[in-house]
Amino acid sequence: xxxxxxxxxxxxxxxxxxxxxxxxxxxxxxxxxxxxxxxxxxxxxxxxxxxxxxxxxxxxxxxxxxxxxxxxxxxxxxxxxxxxxxxxxxxxxxxxxxxxxxxxxxxxxxxxxxxxxxxxxxxxxxxxxxxxxxxxxxxxxxxxxxxxxxxxxxxxxxxxxxxxxxxxxxxxxxxxxxxxxxxxxxxxxxxxxxxxxxxxxxxxxxxxxxxxxxxxxxxxxxxxxxxxxxxxxxxxxxxxxxxxxxxxxxxxxxxxxxxxxxxxxxxxx
Amino acid sequence: xxxxxxxxxxxxxxxxxxxxxxxxxxxxxxxxxxxxxxxxxxxxxxxxxxxxxxxxxxxxxxxxxxxxxxxxxxxxxxxxxxxxxxxxxxxxxxxxxxxxxxxxxxxxxxxxxxxxxxxxxxxxxxxxxxxxxxxxxxxxxxxxxxxxxxxxxxxxxxxxxxxxxxxxxxxxxxxxxxxxxxxxxxxxxxxxxxxxxxxxxxxxxxxxxxxxxxxxxxxxxxxxxxxxxxxxxxxxxxxxxxxxxxxxxxxxxxxxxxxxxxxxxxxxxxxxxxxxxxxxxxxxxxxxxxxxxxxxxxxxxxxxxxxxxxxxxxxxxxxxxxxxxxxxxxxxxxxxxxxxxxxx
Numbered sequence: 379x380x381x382x383x384x385x386x387x388x389x390x391x392x393x394x395x396x397x398x399x400x401x402x403x404x405x406x407x408x409x410x411x412x413x414x415x416x417x418x419x420x421x422x423x424x425x426x427x428x429x430x431x432x433x434x435x436x437x438x439x440x441x442x443x444x445x446x447x448x449x450x451x452x453x454x455x456x457x458x459x460x461x462x463x464x465x466x467x468x469x470x471x472x473x474x475x476x477x478x479x480x481x482x483x484x485x486x487x488x489x490x491x492x493x494x495x496x497x498x499x500x501x502x503x504x505x506x507x508x509x510x511x512x513x514x515x516x517x518x519x520x521x522x523x524x525x526x527x528x529x530x531x532x533x534x535x536x537x538x539x540x541x542x543x544x545x546x547x548x549x550x551x552x553x554x555x556x557x558x559x560x561x562x563x564x565x566x567x568x569x570x571x572x573x574x575x576x577x578x579x580x581x582x583x584x585x586x587x588x589x590x591x592x593x594x595x596x597x598x599x600x601x602x603x604x605x606x607x608x609x610x611x612x613x614x615x616x617x618x619x620x621x622x623x624x625x626x627x628x629x630x631x632x633x634x635x636x637x638x639x640x641x642x643x644x645x646x647x
Numbered sequence: 648x649x650x651x652x653x654x655x656x657x658x659x660x661x662x663x664x665x666x667x668x669x670x671x672x673x674x675x676x677x678x679x680x681x682x683x684x685x686x687x688x689x690x691x692x693x694x695x696x697x698x699x700x701x702x703x704x705x706x707x708x709x710x711x712x713x714x715x716x717x718x719x720x721x722x723x724x725x726x727x728x729x730x731x732x733x734x735x736x737x738x739x740x741x742x743x744x745x746x747x748x749x750x751x752x753x754x755x756x757x758x759x760x761x762x763x764x765x766x767x768x769x770x771x772x773x774x775x776x777x778x779x780x781x782x783x784x785x786x787x788x789x790x791x792x793x794x795x796x797x798x799x800x801x802x803x804x805x806x807x808x809x810x811x812x813x814x815x816x817x818x819x820x821x822x823x824x825x826x827x828x829x830x831x832x833x834x835x836x837x838x839x840x841x842x843x844x845x846x847x848x849x850x851x852x853x854x855x856x857x858x859x860x861x862x863x864x865x866x867x868x869x870x871x872x873x874x875x876x877x878x879x880x881x882x883x884x885x886x887x888x889x890x891x892x893x894x895x896x897x898x899x900x901x902x903x904x905x906x907x908x909x910x911x912x913x914x915x916x917x918x919x920x921x922x923x924x925x926x927x928x929x930x931x932x933x934x935x936x937x938x939x940x941x942x943x944x945x946x947x948x949x950x951x952x953x954x955x956x957x958x959x960x961x962x963x964x965x966x967x968x969x970x971x972x973x974x975x976x977x978x979x980x981x982x983x984x985x986x987x988x989x990x991x
Contacts, residue, residue, distance in 0.1 A: 388745050399985070417752045422657045425815055429967035435974045443981040455747055462749075463651035466816050473817035489817060496653045496815060503652035503750040510751070511744040519744070529675030531687065536737045538691020543698055543741070550699035557703075564706050567713065569837070572705035573844035576716070579703070580845065581853055583696035587689040594688065639966020 389544065391508070394447055395515040401445040405615045406514045406522035412622050413437075413510045419626040420502045425492040429635040431499065437622065438505045445513040452512070456505050467496035516540050525609055542586070550579060649742075650757050650806055652750030656813035663809065664755030670763065671736055674729040686730055693722060694734045698741070707837060714837065719765035720795045721842045724774065728766040735762040756809050760802040769798035784847045791846065792839030799835035803827045 395402070401409075416437050423431055442449060474489035511519070517537065524533040553575055557566055591599075628634075652660070678686065697718040704713040718738075722731035736758045742748040749757050777790035807823050810816050816823070 391745055414751055417652055417750065418657045418661075421652055421655055421660065421752060429970075432967045432970040433974070435971065436977060439974050439978040440981065443978040444985065446985065462649055463653045466654055466810060466818065469822075470817045473819065492815070492817065500651060500653035503752065504747040507743060507750050508745075508747045516741075516744070529672055529679075531675050531678055531682075532671055532733050532737070535687055535690040535694065535733060536740065538688055539694035539698075539734075539737050539741065542692050542695040546692070546695040546699035547702065550702045554703055567704070567706045569705050569708065569841060569844070572703065573841060573848055575703055576700050576841075577845050577848040577852065579700060580696060580849060583692050583699075584689070587692040588685075590688040590692065591685050595684075599684065635966035635970050637966070638969050642965050642969060 388547070390451065391512050392516070394451070394512045395518075397446055397513075399444060399446050399513075401441055401513045404513075404618055405609055405611055406518040407526060407609065408611070408615045408619050409510060409514050410519065410522055410526075412619050413506050415623055416506060416626060417503050419630050420499055422630065423495070423499070425495055426488060428491060428495050428498060429639070430629075430633050431495070431502065433629045433634050434502055434626070436625070438502065438509055441506070441509040441513055445509070447509060447512045452505055452508055455508050456501055463496055463500045467493045467500075470496070521609055542590075545586075546579075546583060549582065553579060649749040650753040650760065650809060652752045654810050654813060654815050655753055655756065656815070657752075659809050659813045660752040660755060663759050664752070667736065667755045667758035667762070670732060671758075674732045677729045678733070686726065690726065690730050690734050690737075693726065694737045694741075697722065697734070697738050705841075714834070716838055716841050717761065718842075719761055720769055720774070720791065720798060720839070721845060723766050723770035724791075724842070724846055728770050731770070732762045732766040735766065756805070760805045760809075764798035764801040764805075765795070768801065769794035773797060784843075787846055788840065788843040791843035792836055795839035795842055796832060796835030799831045799838070800828060803831035 416434070420431065420434055441447070442452060470493045471487060471489035474487060474492065476488045477485040514522075517540070520533050520537050520540070523536075524530060557571070557575065560566060655663075700718060701715045704715045706712075707714050719731070719735050722734050725731070726734070739748075739754060739757050739761065743751060743754045743757070773794035774790045777793070778787055782790075804824075804827075807820070807827050810818075811820055811823065818826070
């Protein structure tokens with residue numbers, strides 16, 4: 379069942395984020411900022427550009443290998459997720475049939491170029507997002523957000539959400555299993571049953587929130603949660619940020635692929 | 648209908664981020680003004696609930712396929728617009744990070760598309776307008792369906808506009824709208840029906856939950872409604888403009904759009920001094936000066952896309968493969984290096 383799988387994956391990423399490697403130790407703030415800038419650079423490429431995007435694979439590959447993240451885990455996620463970009467992108471070859479390239483005599487239309495450009499951008503951005511969480515724990519990201527002046531109440535409830543996500547997912551999983559065990563075919567999955575199931579889950583959740591609140595009160599909660607501040611920028615963090623952003627900038631403005639390709643082409647002749 | 652990074656331009660993505668971040672800060676400020684401590688754990692747990700709830704699917708009537716709820720309007724009904732917006736944003740953040748739904752840049756657009764409309768238009772202007780104290784189940788159902796449908800229509804319209812403005816897709820506006828709007832109307836009707844069902848059922852089981860929460864959510868004083876109304880007016884003007892534009896293109900529909908796309912071929916090549924100099928340098932040092940194959944004065948007759956010539960496309964191909972190989976080698980190198988370090 380897909381449900382178990384997805385649930386497992388969520389916990390799996392959490393496990394990965396507890397590793398202790400070079401990239402895991404980089405300040406979460408730096409990782410968030412660099413990743414965001416990376417994505418901005420990637421999407422800033424024009425719609426027909428494909429080959430100049432290739433060097434940008436360096437960044438996710440660096441996070442993957444230096445962070446000791448299994449390639450399979452990330453690849454699986456990237457393949458499975460979000461068909462929306464592909465669904466919209468596939469219309470490009472239909473509407474844009476201008477032939478703009480003919481490598482080896484094969485005509486290639488602009489639509490196919492932009493379609494592949496979308497796919498490559500998609501792989502780059504999506505894998506970076508998953509890798510970011512795999513090399514930074516979620517609490518780490520929340521702490522970084524708080525230090526970056528995101529409103530405290532937002533960050534605190536985000537932490538709460540994450541903490542109870544696993545608990546409630548477990549609860550939903552049990553309910554789905556119970557329903558599955560009692561239903562035949564598509565019976566039992568009607569919207570009427572669904573409404574009752576989810577209402578019960580909602581009531582349980584609210585009751586849980588009430589219990590949590592009481593528990594918090596009895597432990598001295600006064601509307602503010604004090605978080606242990608562990609983040610401090612190190613020399614390496616700043617070097618990492620400077621090097622990566624300079625790299626992105628150079629790769630964006632000078633077509634390394636074309637240079638290498640042209641040189642090789644020349645040597646081959 | 649999650650927006651994706653690959654469909655956005657930096658300008659559109661950045662603008663949507665600014666809007667969403669601004670709204671998050673505004674909502675947090677509003678909540679702090681009249682803070683009820685109880686709300687913090689409640690918001691967090693409800694966010695987790697939305698997530699867990701999305702794992703329970705149901706059969707969509709008449710289609711046989713299955714779906715789950717989005718839950719934006721349900722949240723607004725339970726905890727009010729400000730808290731609901733923050734919870735929706737949180738759910739989307741987790742989806743972007745763990746499920747890679749969309750990506751980090753598109754996150755701003757997603758928060759806007761799925762958060763603003765239920766929290767600040769559907770709920771205060773439609774749902775609250777229809778549902779007063781002790782409303783009948785029919786009234787709740789009607790209000791929920793209408794508000795969810797309107798919210799989703801605006802959300803889908805935003806997806807279309809964001810993608811169009813980014814200029815990545817070749818889909819003509821009219822076709823895109825036809826693809827997006829009707830399906831989201833269907834989704835909206837079902838989601839609205841489910842939302843109403845949940846509100847009504849919870850009210851019969853534990854009326855105090857809905858009532859209690861109703862007390863919490865009476866956070867919005869009249870002044871803020873005015874702001875919402877102003878924003879609504881601005882939005883109405885924008886959408887009105889878009890629709891009138893759409894209507895004027897209607898006569899020729901598809902053909903018009905295609906013609907428009909081809910009539911103004913885009914010239915995506917950047918005029919970059921340094922690249923130019925480099926290529927000049929390349930030409931001078933080249934062993935075979937005309938490595939980009941003889942052109943026979945083609946440049947003059949074919950202005951559509953400057954970078955187009957078989958030579959460069961070939962070197963692009965070779966270069967691309969080379970670079971990818973280098974990237975893989977780089978990865979393997981780091982892996983080996985790390986293992987080596989671990990042993991020491």
